[in-house]
Amino acid sequence: LAKTTQPISMDSYEGQEVNITCSHNNIATNDYITWYQQFPSQGPRFIIQGYKTKVTNEVASLFIPADRKSSTLSLPRVSLSDTAVYYCLPWGGYNKLIFGAGTRLAVHP
């Protein structure tokens, strides 16, 4: 199982770009890297998924270097509503899925 390491917390201001990096040194060949967002009293929800290089969708970008031992979630121009906990999860779908502690992002006015 790929163990992940993320910053415990980050602070930002509205309108800034936020980059959260996750390290997963023992990622397996068949693991995809998925990022989730969780608000208080709700279940995590999917943000973005990738295998390598760069993926972009309407809410975020995901950068994965060639060695795949880390990934960076990029949130452009954050707003107060982006205050949440963010989790990165490498997973291939065939073993138990363990969440790490995540990164608590606080966006300030």
Next chain:
Amino acid sequence: DVKVTQSSRYLVKRTGEKVFLECVQDMDHENMFWYRQDPGLGLRLIYFSYDVKMKEKGDIPEGYSVSREKKERFSLILESASTNQTSMYLCASSRTGTGALSGANVLTFGAGSRLTVL
């Protein structure tokens, strides 16, 4: 959209009661999971299932059991509830597959069931 529905949003039970938490998904997902989440401890995996009638223990299965008689339904059972099982319980499902951006191996969570054991 995939929907994962948990039967009860809030429950209050007494110590020693048998508690059933039901989870139903409507997108034919193969995989289903039960987590609990407590402040400062994050999400902890209780049980998961990759197919009907199959179950695997997660990190904290003690005091819990599960049932998956139908593909769409995954039930968490507390045989004799205790106060240390007061928590938020989250059910999730995913489908198995391969391929980047295919949507496989992405968890969809229910809204959660907040259980209080008195």
